[in-house]
Amino acid sequence: MKNISRRASISTFILLALLVSIIAISWNWVGPTLQPVIAQGLAFLIATIALYLFVGNSGIFSFGHIAFMSLGAYFSAILMISQQNKKLNQPGLPHFLATIQLHPLVATLIGGIAAALIALILSLPLIKLSGLTASLTSLAILEIVHVVTANWTNLTNGELGLTGIPLLSSVTELWLVAILAIAAAMGFQQSRWGRRLRASREDEVAARSLGLTVNKDRRIAFVISAFFMGIAGALYIQLLGALVPETLYISATTMILIMLIVGGMTSLSGAVIGSIAISTVSEVLVKIQDGVQISGVDIKGPIGIQPVGLAIIMLLTLIIFPKGITRSKEITFGLKKRI
Amino acid sequence: MHAFFQHLIDSITLGSLYAVMGLSIALVFGIMRLVNFAQGDLVMVGAYGSAFFSHAPWIFTLIIVLVVPIVFALIIERIAFRPVRMASDSTLLVTSFAVSYLLESLVLLFLSATPRGVNLAPALGHPFHVAGLLIPWLDVATVSSTAVLLVGLSWFLSKTRTGVYMRAAAEDFTTARLMGVRANRVIAAAFAISGLLTGVTAYLTVAKTGQVYPAMGVNLLLVAFVATTIGGLGSLSGAVLGGYILGAITIFIRAYFPAQLASFTQAFTYLIVIAILVYRPQGLLSSRANRTRV
Numbered sequence: 001m002k003n004i005s006r007r008a009s010i011s012t013f014i015l016l017a018l019l020v021s022i023i024a025i026s027w028n029w030v031g032p033t034l035q036p037v038i039a040q041g042l043a044f045l046i047a048t049i050a051l052y053l054f055v056g057n058s059g060i061f062s063f064g065h066i067a068f069m070s071l072g073a074y075f076s077a078i079l080m081i082s083q084q085n086k087k088l089n090q091p092g093l094p095h096f097l098a099t100i101q102l103h104p105l106v107a108t109l110i111g112g113i114a115a116a117l118i119a120l121i122l123s124l125p126l127i128k129l130s131g132l133t134a135s136l137t138s139l140a141i142l143e144i145v146h147v148v149t150a151n152w153t154n155l156t157n158g159e160l161g162l163t164g165i166p167l168l169s170s171v172t173e174l175w176l177v178a179i180l181a182i183a184a185a186m187g188f189q190q191s192r193w194g195r196r197l198r199a200s201r202e203d204e205v206a207a208r209s210l211g212l213t214v215n216k217d218r219r220i221a222f223v224i225s226a227f228f229m230g231i232a233g234a235l236y237i238q239l240l241g242a243l244v245p246e247t248l249y250i251s252a253t254t255m256i257l258i259m260l261i262v263g264g265m266t267s268l269s270g271a272v273i274g275s276i277a278i279s280t281v282s283e284v285l286v287k288i289q290d291g292v293q294i295s296g297v298d299i300k301g302p303i304g305i306q307p308v309g310l311a312i313i314m315l316l317t318l319i320i321f322p323k324g325i326t327r328s329k330e331i332t333f334g335l336k337k338r339i
Numbered sequence: 340m341h342a343f344f345q346h347l348i349d350s351i352t353l354g355s356l357y358a359v360m361g362l363s364i365a366l367v368f369g370i371m372r373l374v375n376f377a378q379g380d381l382v383m384v385g386a387y388g389s390a391f392f393s394h395a396p397w398i399f400t401l402i403i404v405l406v407v408p409i410v411f412a413l414i415i416e417r418i419a420f421r422p423v424r425m426a427s428d429s430t431l432l433v434t435s436f437a438v439s440y441l442l443e444s445l446v447l448l449f450l451s452a453t454p455r456g457v458n459l460a461p462a463l464g465h466p467f468h469v470a471g472l473l474i475p476w477l478d479v480a481t482v483s484s485t486a487v488l489l490v491g492l493s494w495f496l497s498k499t500r501t502g503v504y505m506r507a508a509a510e511d512f513t514t515a516r517l518m519g520v521r522a523n524r525v526i527a528a529a530f531a532i533s534g535l536l537t538g539v540t541a542y543l544t545v546a547k548t549g550q551v552y553p554a555m556g557v558n559l560l561l562v563a564f565v566a567t568t569i570g571g572l573g574s575l576s577g578a579v580l581g582g583y584i585l586g587a588i589t590i591f592i593r594a595y596f597p598a599q600l601a602s603f604t605q606a607f608t609y610l611i612v613i614a615i616l617v618y619r620p621q622g623l624l625s626s627r628a629n630r631t632r633v
Contacts, residue, residue: 050574051572059427060429061429061432061433063436085566125613125614125616125617126613126622128616128617129616129620130620130621131428131429131431132372132374132428132572133568133572133616133620133621133622135429136374136564136567136568137567137568137612137613137616139561139564140561140565140609140612140613141608141609143561143605143606144605144606144610146610147602147603147605147606148603148606150602151602151603177532250557254436255442257433257436261433261437265429282596302448303442303448304447304448305448307440307444307447307448308441308444308445308448310440310444311437311440311441311444313440314437314440314441315419315437315438315441318423318430318433318434318437319419319423319434321420322423322426322430
C-alpha cells in the first residue's frame with residue numbers, strides 16, 4: 001500500500017511539474033503582451049501552492065497569507081534596490097540598509113527566510129486558537145502588515161511605494177521555484193507531519209483521541225508555507241518593478257483564495273490547476289473588458305466585469321462543486337491512491 | 340479629567356456601533372456556524388439606499404436603510420447559503436467571502452468606486468454641552484438605538500416563539516430540528532434580524548461620515564469579526580462586550596499614544612486583540628456553538 005501511495009504521488013509530481021514546465025516554456029513563444037501574464041500567473045501559482053500547503057493540509061482557512069507575500073516583497077526589495085534609487089526614494093533609510101545592494105536572487109531568498117521567521121514568531125500565539133478563530137485572526141495579521149507597510153515611511157516609503165526594483169529577464173527563476181514548491185508540498189503531504197495534519201483536518205477530536213497533537217505539525221506547515229509566500233512575493237515584484245502596500249493586499253488575497261477554491265481546497269493538483277484556470281479566465285475577462293476582436297466581431301464588456309466574473313465562478317464552484325474542479329483528488333497516471 | 344470623560348463618551352459611542360455590528364455576526368454564527376463576510380457589504384448596500392433617497396423625508400430614508408439590508412440578507416441566505424448549509428465551517432466561511440466579493444464587484448460594475456457625499460440627518464450633527472463636555476446628538480442617537488436594540492433583541496429571544504426556537508437552534512441545531520424547530524424559518528429569522536442590525540449600523544455610519552463607497556463595509560466588518568472573536572464566537576453577550584472593549588481600546592490608544600505613532604493605531608489595536616486571544620483562546624465569554632461537537 002505504501003508503495004502504491006508513493007508511486008502515485010511521484011506520478012502526480014511528474015504530471016504537475018510537466019504542466020508547469022509547458023507553461024513556463026510557452027513564455028518563449030508567446031508575444032510580449034502575453035509574457036507578463038504568464039510570468040505573473042506563475043508567481044500566483046507559487047503563492048497558491050504555498051497557501052495550499054497550510055490550508056489544504058490543516059483545514060484551517062487563512063486570509064492572512066498575502067501578508068507573508070508582502071513581507072517577502074518588502075524585505076527583498078529593500079535589499080536589492082540600487083543605492084542611487086534608495087537615495088532618491090528612501091532618504092530616511094538607516095545607513096546599513098541604504099548602502100547594501102544584494103544580488104536579486106540572494107535578496108529573494110532572504111525575503112523568503114524573513115517571512116518564514118515572522119511566521120514562526122506569529123505561530124507561537126496563533127497555534128492555540130481553534131479553526132475559525134484562527135481564520136479571523138489571520139485577517140488581523142493582514143491588517144497589521146498593511147498598516148505597518150503603509151506607514152513606516154522610513155523603510156517602505158509609505159503609500160508612495162518603492163520603485164527601481166530590478167526586473168527578471170526570463171521566467172526561469174519562477175519556473176524553478178514553482179517546481180520546488182510543488183516538490184515541497186508533495187513531500188510535506190506524504191510526510192508524517194502532513195499525514196497527521198490531514199487526519200486532524202478530517203476530524204480533530206478523533207485525531208486528538210488517538211494521541212495526535214498537531215500543534216507542532218501545524219507550525220511546520222505554517223512556516224514552510226510562509227517561506228514560499230515570501231519567495232513568491234519577492235519574485236512577483238521583480239516582474240512589476242515597483243511595490244506599494246496595496247500591491248499585495250485584499251485583491252491579491254481574493255485572487256489566491258479563488259484559485260485554491262476553484263481548483264479544489266484539499267489537493268495539490270487542485271492548487272496548481274485552479275491557479276492556471278483562474279489566471280486564464282481572468283485574462284480572458286480582462287481582454288473582454290478592454291475590447292477584443294474575434295474573427296471580425298467586436299466584443300467589449302463593461303469595465304468591472306472581471307471581478308464580477310471571478311466572483312460568480314467562485315460562488316458557483318462552492319455551490320455546485322464544493323470540492324473544486326479536481327474534486328480535491330490528485331491527478332495520477334491512473335494509479336489508485338489510498339490517501 | 341475632562342479629556343478622560345470625553346474619551347469615555349467617545350468610546351461608549353464607538354463601542355455601541357461595534358457592538359451592534361458584532362451582534363449581527365454572532366447571531367448568524369450561533370445558529371449556522373457561519374461567519375458572514377457579506378455583513379460588511381450589507382452595510383454598504385443599506386448606505387447606498389440612503390444615498391439614492393437622501394432627499395426624501397427622513398423617516399422614509401430611515402425605513403429604506405433598514406429594509407434594504409434585510410431584503411438582501413434574506414436573498415443571500417436563500418441563493419448562496421442554503422445550498423451549502425451542511426458543508427464544513429471553512430466552506431461556509433469562504434462562501435460568504437465569495438458573496439461579499441460579488442456584492443462589492445457588482446456595485447463597482449453598476450455604480451462607481453468614487454465616494455458619494457450624503458448629508459443624512461444634519462440635525463444630529465449638532466452637539467450640546469453637559470458639564471463642559473461636548474456631546475453630538477448623533478452619539479446620543481447611537482447609544483440609545485443600541486440600547487433599544489439590545490433590550491428588544493433580548494425580549495425577542497426570551498419571550499417570542501421564534502426567539503426561543505432560535506436559542507434552541509443555537510444550543511443544538513440537530514436536536515432542535517428533531518423537536519420540531521423549522522430550520523429554514525429559524526435561519527431566515529436570524530438573517531432578517533442581522534439585516535436589521537446592519538441597517539441601523541449603516542444609518543448611523545452614513546450619518547457620521549457622510550460618505551458612501553463600495554468598500555465602506557470592510558473596516559466595520561473587520562471590527563465586528565474582532566469584537567466577536569474576543570467576546571467568544573457565537574456568544575451574543577460576548578459580541579456586545581467585545582464591541583465595547585474594542586471601542587475603548589481604539590479611542591484610548593488614539594488619545595494617549597505619541598503623535599508620531601498615531602498612524603499605527605489600528606496595528607496596535609489588533610496586536611492587543613491577539614494578546615487577549617493568547618490568554619483566552621476561546622474568547623472572553625465562550626459559547627456553546629463554538630465548542631467542538633463530538
